[in-house]
Amino acid sequence: MNNRTVLLTHVSQLLTLRGENVPRRGPQMRDLGIISDGALLMGDGKIVAVGIADEVGRHELAANAEEIDCRNKVVLPGFVDSHTHPAFTSPRLIDFEKRIAGASYEEIAEAGGGIRSSIRGVREVTTEELAKYVLRALREMAAFGTTTVEAKSGYGLSFESEMKSLQAIRLASEQWPGTVVPTVLGAHVVPPEYRDNPDAYVAMVCNQMIPTVAEQKLASYVDVFCERGAFTPEQSARILQAAIEHGLKTRVHVCQLTATELAPLLKFHPASLDHMDFVSDADIATLARSDTVATLLPAANYFLGLGRFPPARKLIDNGVVVALATDYNPGTSPTSSMPFVLSVACTHMKMSPAEAVSAATFNGACALELQHRKGSLEPGKDADIAVIDAGDYRELAYWLGVNRCERVFFGGREI
Ligand SMILES: [Zn+2]
8 A cells, every 4th residue: 555656647736836845925825836737647656747738658667557537626735734733632512502692701611611621531531542532533533634743741731641642642643544743732731730829730741741842752843832821921921941951842832812012922932933923013023024823823813713813914924924723622713623713814814725725734834843744736846635526626615515525545555
């Protein structure tokens, strides 16, 4: 299976996203490098050739390849979902129903909902049980065409439960053919045990959790929720500093609920700053000069019923690198569907369908620093590919709540 040579041919629209391996900005996001009547040849897990069907068909390896006719199909790089929280056990139905009825955050917490219910769930299960939930999420994501996923811990919020969450992510990723990039989000919120002494929790994250995660290679990134009610910029800086000192890379949840100045965070060269609903004009100008990706998560705004969405237009038009991700999580964004995120990005953030595709593939790969391997269809890159039952790529964002993904290849392996 792994080594088979496959030729996808007569593709109506082959979205190559070819170009330099640098983050796409502004007008570059609208150039998908589309080949009509295209073909893609893959073998040994990699893309071998990409081009017009007639030309690729003459490649020496094409003769013995398994041929798949892709007339009336769109073929694109597998989605890179660069922000997810899959390590939880239960949906948050109390939150859902209470919020619809107009309950406040405090009332939801009193009724037994909120993040505390997720923490209880994670603390109670075994690593193997938790891994099953993670694997189910990964499989759902794959069904929508996602081949690379960033997966955060962050519902254990004790040393043991965060380690368990990361081990569950590792276990699940070993059983999934796609690529998983693990992130430790021990600093999601201050756990109830530390409510009166949040600095003691920050110290534990810095002095125990991060060193152990680094030593056991359980995560590539450290993430912090820098927000009112979570961690202050100063506490966040301490955590990011500990990450750097232990050889881990950084990313930050920021500007979701309130405006936060980005300069103190950008010192740590985060791969991405995520949410960015309340980013200032001055910080947009700063970001446009950096390679830090602004990862927008509009499914969360949708699910919370907010009228307000992240300022995608302003970010893109000013040259900031923008990515899209699901933010898959039980509290604010219970969706595994990247096409749904594309739809929300177009209808509510006024991104063009082409910009949304770039943000969900190549720029997502940039947010995970994997653009040399993922995010575009070019010879030598991983054969991570989605085949969509549509004649035009704009249908990806058009069909709402519908899954038109027909086939998915992970490093050349079709599942
Ligand atoms: Zn998140």
